[in-house]
Amino acid sequence: MATVHWVVKHEGVQSPDAVVRYVHNWNDHKKQFTPRQIGIALNTLQQKNWL
Numbered sequence: 001m002a003t004v005h006w007v008v009k010h011e012g013v014q015s016p017d018a019v020v021r022y023v024h025n026w027n028d029h030k031k032q033f034t035p036r037q038i039g040i041a042l043n044t045l046q047q048k049n050w051l
Contacts, residue, residue: 003030004041008051016042 007013007022019042020035045051 001041001045004038005045005050008042008045 003023003026004019007019007026011022013019013022016035016039020038023033023038024031
């Protein structure tokens with residue numbers, strides 16, 4: 001979830017598809033996360049007003 005938070009807050013990435021692409025391009029380890037998992041993290045951060 002920290003990577004998703006960083007991508008949105010510090011890199012200014014907004015669309016869910018772009019967040020997935022950015023996270024997957026971060027490094028090979030991040031490619032293990034599915035778009036669904038990244039979307040859940042993004043939704044959770046938005047619901048908690050952490051973005």
